[in-house]
Amino acid sequence: MKSNVLEQTATQTFDLSARGLRELNSSLHALSGATNMTAWEVVNPKGAHAIAAGVDAPVDISVMGSTGYYCAGMNKQATIRVKGSAGPGVAENMMSGTVIVDGDASQYAGATGRGGLLVIKGNASSRCGISMKGVEIVVHGNIGHMSAFMAQSGSLVVCGDAGDALGDSLYEAKLFVRGSVKSLGADCIEKEMRPEHLEHLADLLRRGECDPTIKPEEFRRYGSARKLYNFNIDNASAY
Amino acid sequence: MTSEFPHTPPRKSYTFSDAVNADIRRAAATGIYDIRGGGTKRFLPHFDDLLFLGASISRYPLEGYREKCATDVWLGTRHAKKPIHLDIPVTIAGMSFGALSGPAKEALGRGASAAGTSTTTGDGGMTEEERGHSKTLVYQYLPSRYGMNPDDLRRADAIEVVVGQGAKPGGGGMLLGQKISDRVAMMRNLPKGIDQRSACRHPDWTGPDDLEIKILELREITDWEKPIYVKIGGARPYYDTALAVKAGADVVVLDGMQGGTAATQDVFIEHVGQPILACIPQAVKALQDLGMHRKVQLIVSGGIRSGADVAKAMALGADAVAIGTAALIALGDNDPALEAEYQKLGTTAGAYDDWHEGKDPAGITTQDPELYSRFDPVLGGRRLTNYLKVMTLEAQTIARACGKNHLHNLEPEDLCALTIEAAAMAGVPIAGTSWIPGRNGSF
Numbered sequence: 188m189k190s191n192v193l194e195q196t197a198t199q200t201f202d203l204s205a206r207g208l209r210e211l212n213s214s215l216h217a218l219s220g221a222t223n224m225t226a227w228e229v230v231n232p233k234g235a236h237a238i239a240a241g242v243d244a245p246v247d248i249s250v251m252g253s254t255g256y257y258c259a260g261m262n263k264q265a266t267i268r269v270k271g272s273a274g275p276g277v278a279e280n281m282m283s284g285t286v287i288v289d290g291d292a293s294q295y296a297g298a299t300g301r302g303g304l305l306v307i308k309g310n311a312s313s314r315c316g317i318s319m320k321g322v323e324i325v326v327h328g329n330i331g332h333m334s335a336f337m338a339q340s341g342s343l344v345v346c347g348d349a350g351d352a353l354g355d356s357l358y359e360a361k362l363f364v365r366g367s368v369k370s371l372g373a374d375c376i377e378k379e380m381r382p383e384h385l386e387h388l389a390d391l392l393r394r395g396e397c398d399p400t401i402k403p404e405e406f407r408r409y410g411s412a413r414k415l416y417n418f419n420i421d422n423a424s425a426y
Numbered sequence: 427m428t429s430e431f432p433h434t435p436p437r438k439s440y441t442f443s444d445a446v447n448a449d450i451r452r453a454a455a456t457g458i459y460d461i462r463g464g465g466t467k468r469f470l471p472h473f474d475d476l477l478f479l480g481a482s483i484s485r486y487p488l489e490g491y492r493e494k495c496a497t498d499v500w501l502g503t504r505h506a507k508k509p510i511h512l513d514i515p516v517t518i519a520g521m522s523f524g525a526l527s528g529p530a531k532e533a534l535g536r537g538a539s540a541a542g543t544s545t546t547t548g549d550g551g552m553t554e555e556e557r558g559h560s561k562t563l564v565y566q567y568l569p570s571r572y573g574m575n576p577d578d579l580r581r582a583d584a585i586e587v588v589v590g591q592g593a594k595p596g597g598g599g600m601l602l603g604q605k606i607s608d609r610v611a612m613m614r615n616l617p618k619g620i621d622q623r624s625a626c627r628h629p630d631w632t633g634p635d636d637l638e639i640k641i642l643e644l645r646e647i648t649d650w651e652k653p654i655y656v657k658i659g660g661a662r663p664y665y666d667t668a669l670a671v672k673a674g675a676d677v678v679v680l681d682g683m684q685g686g687t688a689a690t691q692d693v694f695i696e697h698v699g700q701p702i703l704a705c706i707p708q709a710v711k712a713l714q715d716l717g718m719h720r721k722v723q724l725i726v727s728g729g730i731r732s733g734a735d736v737a738k739a740m741a742l743g744a745d746a747v748a749i750g751t752a753a754l755i756a757l758g759d760n761d762p763a764l765e766a767e768y769q770k771l772g773t774t775a776g777a778y779d780d781w782h783e784g785k786d787p788a789g790i791t792t793q794d795p796e797l798y799s800r801f802d803p804v805l806g807g808r809r810l811t812n813y814l815k816v817m818t819l820e821a822q823t824i825a826r827a828c829g830k831n832h833l834h835n836l837e838p839e840d841l842c843a844l845t846i847e848a849a850a851m852a853g854v855p856i857a858g859t860s861w862i863p864g865r866n867g868s869f
């Protein structure tokens with residue numbers, strides 16, 4: 188009796204190269220909140236696309252290697268850890284849960300994300316957090332150009348530097364950068380760091396598994412100047 | 427003192443016409459380009475320039491009231507586990523909640539479902555009004571991703587990846603502050619009252635190779651159940667269709683420049699894109715060259731108004747059509763009964779296109795509760811059903827006259843053209859000749 192329970196709750200190891208993407212995702216989609224198969228390990232990912240896309244259950248999934256496009260796309264509830272680097276669009280449109288990339292992330296990381304936490308322990312490429320709509324993103328390293336483009340809400344924390352045109356045309360998302368910003372995009376300005384921002388940032392740094400010696404006071408906050416919210420011909424050169 | 431010679435009579439410039447001069451004065455006074463809804467208003471070669479030949483001795487017609495002419499269509503048979511089966515090949519094009527009121531979306535769902543066809547969401551996410559009242563609902567996947575979530579993806583019947591639309595191929599969306607109500611703002615995750623700009627490119631893919639991977643992801647998320655459409659504007663239909671097929675589309679939706687929009691620049695609507703008549707043969711040729719005609723279905727839109735237009739589009743090789751502007755007119759948009767109210771807005775019934783201002787007296791393109799509560803979604807739905815059924819009967823009438831027992835059996839050989847332009851675009855001969863301009867060089 189006991190051995191059966193142990194077997195059901197043990198980590199499920201899934202060899203992606205042997206069993207294929209369709210079987211992996213259909214197995215993960217079959218899980219619900221009541222499952223006791225809560226720990227999964229995907230081996231031999233070999234850069235495959237759409238690994239663990241569309242999961243909607245409170246399970247832990249570790250991908251033992253690097254992934255292609257859209258790993259953890261539209262994630263709900265699950266904690267997904269990539270033990271390698273992630274290709275374009277990791278955790279795109281994620282709704283909730285946590286996605287952690289141990290290595291670097293390619294472009295569009297966390298694009299249009301609506302909720303949950305995305306942590307990138309290496310660097311993120313261009314367009315990180317593009318069009319984000321509520322997700323919280325913590326990048327331990329640097330981010331590339333055009334990050335947080337048209338970002339609507341949520342928070343983007345960058346412990347390193349940001350590339351060109353940070354926060355271009357952004358709406359109400361909050362951007363925190365510890366290092367340098369190569370340039371700000373249209374309508375993005377530095378804003379005052381108030382106590383509530385420091386408190387929020389401290390929480391994100393903790394949940395983002397950042398080096399505890401990094402302090403919120405070392406960051407600058409950026410947000411929307413809100414000058415492009417309603418069209419004005421005298422601002423046309425900003426577009 | 428008067429001259430002994432008569433004066434030259436006043437003569438206005440064709441180049442600088444009254445309308446052109448009015449545009450210049452408006453630009454000078456306001457400092458902003460003209461923004462409006464709807465599709466192009468210019469004269470274009472269109473389905474009116476084509477005629478059916480009908481049957482006589484060399485072709486047998488079918489009895490109008492006795493012999494069956496089927497109208498159903500399957501969509502998404504290439505890859506989807508659950509392809510869509512519609513009773514009629516006239517679908518409702520994507521129009522957003524935000525651009526349209528909730529009751530208008532409900533009416534589209536009611537009308538389409540009763541007529542046995544599908545409706546489509548738009549750039550604002552899926553509402554309960556349209557999901558609840560649409561038997562078959564196509565969920566648009568747009569660059570803005572407003573309201574996008576996996577639950578709505580899974581409760582949709584098909585997914586339409588929108589790359590472009592006919593009114594503004596290469597352009598993004600626009601919803602001005604007047605229409606960003608509390609509910610619209612919440613669905614789009616935006617501050618109320620701002621001018622909302624939708625991106626023209628998707629945020630997480632670029633080009634056909636990426637699109638192929640994006641489609642794979644959408645299929646994986648929905649367990650390969652849903653047909654995946656790819657919607658393109660009438661820009662380069664041969665290559666765009668071929669690339670959509672290469673990327674894995676089950677269905678290509680092709681929207682010509684007559685297709686409407688909720689709001690964009692007038693200069694964009696009138697000067698970018700190609701008429702649907704020019705687009706269809708190009709898309710069909712791409713499908714034929716790939717051996718995918720009828721395997722990947724083609725839905726065409728942009729200026730479809732009647733059963734004759736449906737029949738002509740299908741004779742050119744489309745599997746189905748979509749209507750947007752015509753559906754709104756069926757619901758009551760631009761109705762002369764509201765002329766007094768249109769006059770108050772400085773326009774006239776039939777010309778009202780300031781949908782972005784949210785003051786629509788018909789209660790269709792507005793988020794103002796006082797205005798949209800005028801609109802009865804049950805009555806509107808009934809009117810749309812009637813219209814869809816009339817279009818279908820009209821198309822059947824023509825198909826039977828051409829001897830066809832299914833609308834899909836109509837073919838270019840059933841058509842002739844009235845103008846050289848239409849003949850060249852449609853690839854059918856000018857009436858009374860065997861000459862197709864651009865083919866074989868002779869007649």
